[in-house]
Amino acid sequence: MAAAGGKTYSFKVVLLGEGCVGKTSLVLRYCENKFNDKHITTLQASFLTKKLNITGKRVNLAIWDTAGQERFHALGPIYYRDSNGAILVYDVTDEDSFQKVKNWVKELRKMLGNEICLCIVGNKIDLEKERHVSVEEAEGYAESVGAKHYHTSAKLNKGIEELFLDLCKRMMETAQLEERSRGNGASNSSTGRRGVQIVDDEPQAAVPAGGCCTSG
Amino acid sequence: MSQRSERRGIHVDQSELLCKKGCGYYGNAAWQGLCSKCWRDEYQKARQRQIQDDWALAEKLQREEEAAYVSSHSSSQTQPPQSHSQHSLATFSKFEEKKTNEKTRKVTTVKKFFSPSSRTAPKKESHEAKTPSPSITRQSSIETDRVSRDFVEFLKTLHKPGREIHKHSRAFIDSMGNKKQDLSAEELSECVQDFYQGMSDRLLNHFKGSSEKVDRVMDQVEKYIMTRLYKSVFCPETSDDEKKDLATQHRIRALHWVTIQMLCVPVEEEIPEVSDSVVKAITDIIEMDSKRVPRDKLACITSCSKHIFNAIRVTKNEPASADDFLPTLIYIVLKANPPRLQSNIQYITRFCNPSRLMTGEDGYYFTNLCCAVAFIEKLDAQSLNLSPEDFERYMSGQASPRRQDDPAGWPQSGSRVNPVLTQIQHNLSVLSSLEKRQQQVIEGAQSLEAELTEWQESVAREVQEILERYPLDIKPRASAIDAENVENDRLPPPLQPQVFAG
Numbered sequence: 001m002a003a004a005g006g007k008t009y010s011f012k013v014v015l016l017g018e019g020c021v022g023k024t025s026l027v028l029r030y031c032e033n034k035f036n037d038k039h040i041t042t043l044q045a046s047f048l049t050k051k052l053n054i055t056g057k058r059v060n061l062a063i064w065d066t067a068g069q070e071r072f073h074a075l076g077p078i079y080y081r082d083s084n085g086a087i088l089v090y091d092v093t094d095e096d097s098f099q100k101v102k103n104w105v106k107e108l109r110k111m112l113g114n115e116i117c118l119c120i121v122g123n124k125i126d127l128e129k130e131r132h133v134s135v136e137e138a139e140g141y142a143e144s145v146g147a148k149h150y151h152t153s154a155k156l157n158k159g160i161e162e163l164f165l166d167l168c169k170r171m172m173e174t175a176q177l178e179e180r181s182r183g184n185g186a187s188n189s190s191t192g193r194r195g196v197q198i199v200d201d202e203p204q205a206a207v208p209a210g211g212c213c214t215s216g
Numbered sequence: 217m218s219q220r221s222e223r224r225g226i227h228v229d230q231s232e233l234l235c236k237k238g239c240g241y242y243g244n245a246a247w248q249g250l251c252s253k254c255w256r257d258e259y260q261k262a263r264q265r266q267i268q269d270d271w272a273l274a275e276k277l278q279r280e281e282e283a284a285y286v287s288s289h290s291s292s293q294t295q296p297p298q299s300h301s302q303h304s305l306a307t308f309s310k311f312e313e314k315k316t317n318e319k320t321r322k323v324t325t326v327k328k329f330f331s332p333s334s335r336t337a338p339k340k341e342s343h344e345a346k347t348p349s350p351s352i353t354r355q356s357s358i359e360t361d362r363v364s365r366d367f368v369e370f371l372k373t374l375h376k377p378g379r380e381i382h383k384h385s386r387a388f389i390d391s392m393g394n395k396k397q398d399l400s401a402e403e404l405s406e407c408v409q410d411f412y413q414g415m416s417d418r419l420l421n422h423f424k425g426s427s428e429k430v431d432r433v434m435d436q437v438e439k440y441i442m443t444r445l446y447k448s449v450f451c452p453e454t455s456d457d458e459k460k461d462l463a464t465q466h467r468i469r470a471l472h473w474v475t476i477q478m479l480c481v482p483v484e485e486e487i488p489e490v491s492d493s494v495v496k497a498i499t500d501i502i503e504m505d506s507k508r509v510p511r512d513k514l515a516c517i518t519s520c521s522k523h524i525f526n527a528i529r530v531t532k533n534e535p536a537s538a539d540d541f542l543p544t545l546i547y548i549v550l551k552a553n554p555p556r557l558q559s560n561i562q563y564i565t566r567f568c569n570p571s572r573l574m575t576g577e578d579g580y581y582f583t584n585l586c587c588a589v590a591f592i593e594k595l596d597a598q599s600l601n602l603s604p605e606d607f608e609r610y611m612s613g614q615a616s617p618r619r620q621d622d623p624a625g626w627p628q629s630g631s632r633v634n635p636v637l638t639q640i641q642h643n644l645s646v647l648s649s650l651e652k653r654q655q656q657v658i659e660g661a662q663s664l665e666a667e668l669t670e671w672q673e674s675v676a677r678e679v680q681e682i683l684e685r686y687p688l689d690i691k692p693r694a695s696a697i698d699a700e701n702v703e704n705d706r707l708p709p710p711l712q713p714q715v716f717a718g
Contacts, residue, residue: 008427015538024537044525045535047580064580065538067587069480071599072542205263 008058011171014080016104017089018097019068023122025154026089027063030164052168059168076104077111084171085117087163088147092122093130098138117170119163126153140149179204319371359508360443367440374433377423385437386413389444401455405566408441408449412569431571435661438569439509449567451559460558467592473610473617473706478600484531491635493527505555510568513560514578521581523547534678538584546588561586 015023015192024045041099045065048151052059054154066079080086088104090097101120108116120142122133148166152159235243235251247255367385371378388411392404399407416434419425425433442449451457470660485491500520507513524544528536536544554560564573564582573579591599597607609615 019539024539026532026536028535038237043522043529043535044541046525046538046584047577049577062576062580064583067538067542069539069543072587072591074594075590078583078590112651 008060009172009175010060010062011084011169012062012064012082013085013087013171014064014066014083015087015089016066016076016080016101017068017121018070018094018100019096021068021089021091021097022154023065023068023089026087026121026123026152026160027065029154030160031063031156041080052165054165054168054172057172059172061164061168076107076121080108080112080116083116084111085119085167085173087119087121087167089121089123090133091124092133092151093124093127095132098122098133102141105147111146114146115174117167117174118145118194119167120147120149121152121163122149123152123154125151125158126155163196273333321703363422363440363443367436369689377419377425377433381415381419381433381437384411385440392445392448399454400560401449401452401457401566403712404449404452407443408567411441411491412438422649430633434569434571435511438511438567441508442567450508450563453554455512455562457556457562461556464589464593465553465555465558468550470611471550471592471595473546474550475617478602478617479547481543481547482532482536482540483527483544483547485635487530490527490530493523493530494548494551497521497523497527497548501548501552501554504560510564513564514568514573514582517581517585518578520548521545542584542587542591545584546591549585549588549592557589561589 004027015027017023027048028045032051042190048063048064048066050061050063064079064083065075086104086108088101090101105120108118120138122135122138125131138148148170150159150163152163154160233242235241235254236249237251237254239251239254241251241253243249243251244255247273368382371382374381392407412434415437416430419430419433420427434502451461476485483490483494485494497520500523504513504516504520505515519539524541525536528540528544532540549557573582597604600607602610606615610617
């Protein structure tokens, strides 16, 4: 939910993708600049925050990791409700993980429409020799669904800064567009309320997801 | 003149001044014409008689009262008064010649006897009836009063905005008091959320507060409002929260057989620090129900989550990801079976300050708890990598996962599955080591005893050898003690004592 308090933005970003594609390593590298380091003092890497300063405006970024196992797929809506952005991670050496990302994209577009900023990330580019997902295919798919594609390696610390910086800029643009369409601060609160209403309305269309949201 | 003549008459006639008993001594009008000795004897007799009569009366009254207690019939109730009145009449006839003081004393005795019994029973009854409710009411009101005082103290630091906040908060609570009977749970939630939104907007825009300061104020507002409204809005009668609570509790109880392996939980409970974190996580999630402020309930969830992360980190030696966290949280919820789980989740969702719930770390952990509960509700064979047949057998209780583990090795799997078995095995090993130490102590004692015996014998042998080696001969003296004193002649003659007369 974008909260424009003066010049500070707060964004919620969800990390989606199969287990073992490197979601956790990616976000740890970005927030803690660590990779598989036995001396990491961080207790957990499920919820991490980062403060940025972009063109004079402060951004508070909250990154929500999600359980990627297949058995937990139905719980996705509970996680990505009220999200401003989503990072969908796949392993370039694993074709199945890319298919999983495609499923997530369809669900997110269906449930949240075009308000959410999507980033499709091909991780583990350090294993280029074992690549099974071609660059052309991935970038073509991202363009077709209104998302943007990135190539990263948590191991080599490549492409991660660009990914998050670009995502924040896009979320800021979306938030500013919403601000202009609302007019003033008073409308901003109504924006939040309408967002909640939209989320509440859509799950009813899908019975399983509705069940999940109802219990939540 | 007539009075004077009467006095002379009394004074002159001595026979009338004597004691009525005829003992020969003079009597006194104060003692009813008796002398002091005769009066004392008479008084003591009367007193003893009265004491005995009082005692008999008391015993009779007590028996009648007990009979009345035993039988609750109205006829038995009428009997005591009759007996009482008859006995009173008899008593009065005996003492009719006594003074008013004596009569008053008897009446007082009867009253004193009645007073304790009549007062004791009602006190006990009222005490028993009132015991539970005062403590509960007092505890609740104490907490409410403390929160109210803390709220007022906090607002004093804000000056003008504080006064306005206090006014609006009290007005809101009063209006909610009037509405709560008619509104549904969702409508109550809407009212509270509208109040939060309005208050937050006013603080941000009108009073130009910083976002951090506004957050702190809103935390205090939430605490004050929800403590006052808790009783009426938690698990309200207009909602079906209670049914859901019971359904969830039964569901979790039915899933008692789910193991760490089935959920792929990356937690090694054999490690003491890990099992300690698991126990603390379970305690925290159960404690959530005892809090009243939504933020305090969230704090319990956050504390539970941090203990889970610690358990995972110790097991894997790396930071925990969501792939690890969610299955472990599910396992903790299944082990804890927290009371009123659905009601607490609904309460937090409806009445928590949205800024914390939507974006903060607490909100993340709360969302995972919602996911865990949703997963538990929809859990099936595929979720646990089981065949449908096995799942049904486990759910119905026909089979247990532990029995399947028998071929693999019961002790090992048993210790993992059941903490009680782990404790028993630990106790057995402790007892075994204790037995070994006990055996060592006994052996030490026996060897010490043998050494002592041997030492005693060696000392005796040594003494005997010395005696045999160096025999001791004592030569007797043949002469007298003074025989060899050859210089006896040179001594002066012994002094003769001088006797002085006197």
